[in-house]
Amino acid sequence: MSSDPIYVTRPSLPPLAEFISYLERIWENRILTNNGPFHQKFESALCEYLGVEHLSLFANGTLALVTALQTLRITGEVITTPYSFVATAHSLLWNGIKPVFVDIDPGTCNINPNAIEAAITPETTAIMPVHCYGNPCAVDRIQRIADTYGLKVIYDAAHAFGVRDDGGSVLRHGDLSVISFHATKVFNTFEGGAIVCSDAKTKQRIDYLKNFGFADEVTVMAPGINGKMSEVNAAFGLLQLDYIDMVLERRRVVESAYRDRLSGIKGIRLLPQREDVVGNSSYFPVFVTSDYRGGRDALYERLKAYGVHGRRYFYPLISSMPMYRSMPSAQPGRLPIAEMLSAQVLCLPIYPDLEGARVAEVCEIIEKSHG
C-alpha cells in the first residue's frame, strides 16, 4: 500500500493561472471590499447557481449565523441540535441566547422533529436545525411546529451547498439559511459564507448588519459587526463556480465507490440516501457499531496507522463541552441517540481528486480490520 497520507478532505482549487486575471482587475480598480464589483457579481452568480432569490455574502459562516439571529431579533431560547460543529451553538451564546438541545434522528443525524415540541417554553423564539452532512432536515414538520408556536426557523446549512429536494434548493426552507464556504466545505472561497433569505427588505437589513449597522453614510441603525467578504474571496468564489459541477460529480463517484464496497460489512452502518434528494456528497460518515471488532476508535486508530486520517464528526457532542454541559438540556441521558452516534461515527476521506485506488485501499483496511 502507498504511504502518502490521506486526509478527510482536500480543498479543491482552480488552476492558479486562471485566478491571475481576477487579481489584475482588483489591482486596476483598487476596490478591495465593501460591496465591490466582484462581490456584486458573485452574489448574483450564486443566487442563479443555487436557485435562490436573495443572498448576502459574509467573511465566514459563523459571522453569518451570528448575524442571521440578529436579523430576526432572536432572543431567549433557541432549540437546536448537539450533533453539529460547535459554531452552531456558539452563534447563540454570542447573542446572549440560551441553546436548548434536543435529540437527533438516527436515520439522518438531524434534529428529531418529534423532540422539538416538548422543548418549547415561553422563552422559545426560534429553532436552529442543521442539515447535517448535507442531508435535508424534516423541513415540513419543522415548519408546521414553527407556525403553530410562532417560532422562527434558521437553518445552519453549512453542509448543504447545492443540495436540492423535489421543490428546489434546500436553502429556500425556513426564514433564513446560512451556508459556509470554509476551506473544508464542498464549495470554498478560502473563508466565506452567506445568508440566504426570501425578500429584498430582509437582505437589506442583513447587509446593514454585516457592515457595522451602516444604513447610509451618517446613519447607524444597529450595533452591527464587520462580516463583509473581501473582493479577493468574492473573485475567487466566482472562479470556483466554474468548477463546482465537476467537483460535485467527482464527489458522487467517490461516494458511490464507498457505498458499493462498504454496504455489506457487518458492524458498519451507512446513512440511507433519499430518492427525492440530490445530495452533495460533502461527507462520508460510517457508523461503527458493537458488531465491529474493537469499535469506532480502534478502526480510527488503525486507519491512521495506514496514513488514512478520518475525522470523528461530530465527536465530542457540543452539549458535552464545558460552556454547555451544565445546561439541563445537555444532560447525556436526554440525548441518547446523539450520544450513541457520536461514539460510532467516523467520516472517511472524500474529495474530488481522491482516486478510486485510494478509496479501495481505505475499504480494504476496513474489511481486514474486522478480522
Ligand SMILES: *Cc1c(COP(=O)(O)O)cnc(C)c1O
Ligand atoms: C463549518 C461549519 C460552520 C461554520 O462555518 P465557518 O465558515 O467555518 O465559520 C457552522 N456550522 C456547521 C455545521 C459547520 O460545519
